[in-house]
Amino acid sequence: MRRILIAGGSGRMGRALIEATLTTDGATLVGATVREGSSLAGVDAAELVGLPHTGAPVVTNVLAAKETDVLSTSQPSSRPCQILLGVSRRELLV
Secondary structure, three states, X not given: OEEEEEEOOOOHHHHHHHHHHHOOOOXXXXXXXXXXXOOOOOOEHHXXXXXXXXXXXXXXXXXXXXXOEEEEOOOHHHOHHHHHOOOOOEEEEO
């Protein structure tokens, strides 16, 4: 089972990745990130795409995402989280 965190979950592509992750066998959505100060922080990521609550939180950082694949559609220069990604996490650019 792959554990997936979506970077930029509030954007159009981020929401598409959330929905795709939730509907893909073998993938578990563990959360999504949004910018610091976003009103979406703290909600369930599935709610961003109109699906039932899954327990995958929307957060403002990726520090708690251990042993997780991070999916991102943004440019490297716009990803402040890239510095926070440790050896136990893989970042997959889509």
